[in-house]
Amino acid sequence: MSWTYLCDAAEVAPNSLKLVDANDIRIVVANYGSGFRAIPPICPHMEEPLEESGVIANCVLTCTKHLWAWNLISLDMLGETEKPLKTYEVKEEDGKLLAYITEELTYDFEEEDDMDDDFFSKS
Amino acid sequence: MTSLARAENLAAEPLAHEHCAVSVETKSGVFGFDCAPGETLLYAGLRHGLTLPHECATGTCGTCRARVMTGEVDVAWEEAPGAARLKRDKGDILLCQTRALGDCVLRVPAEVAEKPARHQIPAYRTGLMENIRRLTSDVISFEVALSTPMEFDAGQFVVVEAPGLQGARAYSMVNFTRSAERIELVVKRKPSGGFGDWLFGPGAEGAEVKVFGPLGRATFHADENKNLLMIAGGSGIAGMMSILASAAESDHFRTRKGYVFFGVRTLADGFYLEEFARRVAEANGNLEVTLALSHEEPSREDHPDHPGVKLAGGMVHEVASRAMAGRYDDLMAYVAGPPPMVDGALRTLITQGGLSPSAIRYDKFG
Known part of the structure; x- marks a missing residue:
């Protein structure tokens, strides 16, 4: 895959999120005022649909379910947030938002296992 | 705040007759604690001063997720809303809904400390139901005279188990006092609210209830x-x-x-x-x-x-x-x-x- 059309930039108001379908890959477009992010459609915490549970203020995306939050400029995790936000590279051309998609980004809730040996201190 | 979790059988007869030794592997090391007969793993760990991850303590939120590595356990409430995303085939459980049937080893995917810095360590108490009164058409206030005084922070809650009623319910304290000998709680009566119905029944005033707490981090300092x-x-x-x-x-x-x-x-x-x-x-x-x-x-x-x-x-x-x-x-x-x-x-x-x-x-x- 390559640069894929998401939506027109004008369709995503500042400080809002929009769920789009990019060649059958669901992506949430976040407008944080001074830029855009393209992210998987769910919160990496408990799979909340971010287009509903997410709010953006002061360039910070917060999932209102349990207040996990990320700075959308630096992608820093804020507060008690434990997992980073995954992002697609995104650009704006002639008012259109495009994301560079090689494969669907997921948080692998099923495969990833935070209870595996690697995560644990047994001493 | 009221949680109407309907955890079954938390107050039922103990299944294990001996204390069980529980070992919990965490991201910050291994800790051990005793689990009393019939006691949930969460409450056992918390009253030993471990900061096990939890929020509601009544089965709804899913925060107290853990994995049973060895040992046998009994899950009280299989359908708990908070259990919906568990990998049961790998032995994942909610600590607040599970009791040990023998010695066991658990994993908790979090940093855990042994003594909480700020909050009181929760414990079991019994208490007598007193001064049950109706505040509005569907709101009931009651007090629990505690068997031993309890320190808590303003904003915290306790989990209450009533005799003959299935499950544990979470209620925030209304009053605030140091070394509280009485706590005041409030319930909004729901159409099918077992606890609200029980409160207005003949057996509630003077009844002995079991109280676990204090819990909760929405506190004022x-x-x-x-x-x-x-x-x-x-x-x-x-x-x-x-x-x-x-x-x-x-x-x-x-x-x-x-x-x-x-x-x-x-x-x-x-x-x-x-x-x-x-x-x-x-x-x-x-x-x-x-x-x-x-x-x-x-x-x-x-x-x-x-x-x-x-x-x-x-x-x-x-x-x-x-x-x-x-x-x-x-x-x-x-x-x-x-x-x-x-x-x-x-x-x-x-x-x-x-x-x-x-x-x-x-x-x-x-």
Whole structure:
């Protein structure tokens, strides 16, 4: 895959999120005022649909379910947030938002296992 | 705040007759604790002073997820909402809904410490139900005279198990006092609310209940020296009353502001109004209390019988949003109530108030 059309930039108001379908890959477009992010459609915490549970203020995306939050400029995790936000590279051309998609980004809730040996201190 | 988790059989006869030795592997090392017969793994770990991850302690939130590595356990409530995402085939459980049937080894995917820095270590107590009274048509207040005094922070809750009733229910303390010998709790009666029905039945007054706590992190600490914003719906006001009592004790409103928004359906559904009026009068003009009526447009701006309590029409988070614009400086926000109200309030606090998650405290029951 390559640069894929998401939506027109004008369709995503500042400080809002929009769920789009990019060649059958669901992506949430976040407008944080001074830029855009393209992210998987769910919160990496408990799979909340971010287009509903997410709010953006002061360039910070917060999932209102349990207040996990990320700075959308630096992608820093804020507060008690434990997992980073995954992002697609995104650009704006002639008012259109495009994301560079090689494969669907997921948080692998099923495969990833935070209870595996690697995560644990047994001493 | 009230959680109506219906965890089954938490108060049932113990399955294991001996104390079980539980070892828990965490990201910060291995800890051991004893689990008494019939006791849930969460409560056993918490009363040993371990900071095991948890929020609701009653099966709804899923925060106390763990994996059983070795040993046999019994899951009390298979259908707990918080268990929906568990990998059961790998042995994952909710600590608050599971009891040990023998010695076992668990994994908890979190950093765990042995003694909480700030909060009281929870413990079991028994208590006698006293002074059960109706505050409105569907709100009931009661007191529990505790077997031993309990220290707690304003805003915390306990889990109560009543005789003959399945499950454990979480209720925030309304009162605030050091070494409390009595705690005051409040329940909003629901159409099929087993505990509310029991409270109004013949056997409740004087009955012995089991109390575990204190729990919860939506707490007030005077030394943080913040302005206070409280948005609550229905019985969610309970913890706010405790915070107001604690704030009054430390003379918090001598220098700091307080804003309370209390959502009910109609004027007749309001309660604790005398106490609100008294708190407002004592606060040197620094405390505002607004009763938000969701199903009635008030005909005046203050309460006819309780001057000092303001009235406004609308959903409580919308009322708060209108009143708080431009007044979010240096404050700590507390939120409690039905999930849609909590969600609306959080959105308001983040988008309008520009508050960061660290300035918002609520107990995550969903």
